[in-house]
Amino acid sequence: MKKISYHRHRFPPEIIKQAIWLYFRFTMSYRDVEELLAERGIDVSYETVRRWALKFGIDYARRIKKRRPHPHTEWFLDEVFVKIGGKPMYLWRAVDAEG
Numbered sequence: 001m002k003k004i005s006y007h008r009h010r011f012p013p014e015i016i017k018q019a020i021w022l023y024f025r026f027t028m029s030y031r032d033v034e035e036l037l038a039e040r041g042i043d044v045s046y047e048t049v050r051r052w053a054l055k056f057g058i059d060y061a062r063r064i065k066k067r068r069p070h071p072h073t074e075w076f077l078d079e080v081f082v083k084i085g086g087k088p089m090y091l092w093r094a095v096d097a098e099g
Contacts, residue, residue: 004056004059004060011042011044015037015042015044016052016056017060018037019033019037019044019049019052019053020049020052020053020056020057020060021060022036023049023053023057024053024057024060024061029046030046030047030049030050030053031046033046033049034046034049037049071096072096072097072098073097074096074097075094075095075096075097076094076095076096076097077092077093077094077095078092078093078094078095079091079092080092
């Protein structure tokens with residue numbers, strides 16, 4: 001996977017990464033991200049945040065997905081019958097090999 005280039009961008013990569021992280025992690029609007037950055041003394045427009053999200057968002061998502069651990073091939077099913085409020089209930093959960 002090639003390195004992400006921030007060449008010809010006015011803001012440092014750390015600010016771009018922070019803006020994109022805020023937008024995708026907390027499902028904020030572009031204007032909300034603009035306001036949060038303004039509170040930290042960074043003057044950036046919501047349109048710039050939108051362009052960053054379109055340009056860098058997919059690459060960031062690919063990198064995060066690639067580093068995420070994959071589930072094991074072995075799964076276990078725990079199941080039990082219990083009474084809750086006098087009513088019989090069936091509870092179950094699926095767990096991979098790591099628990």
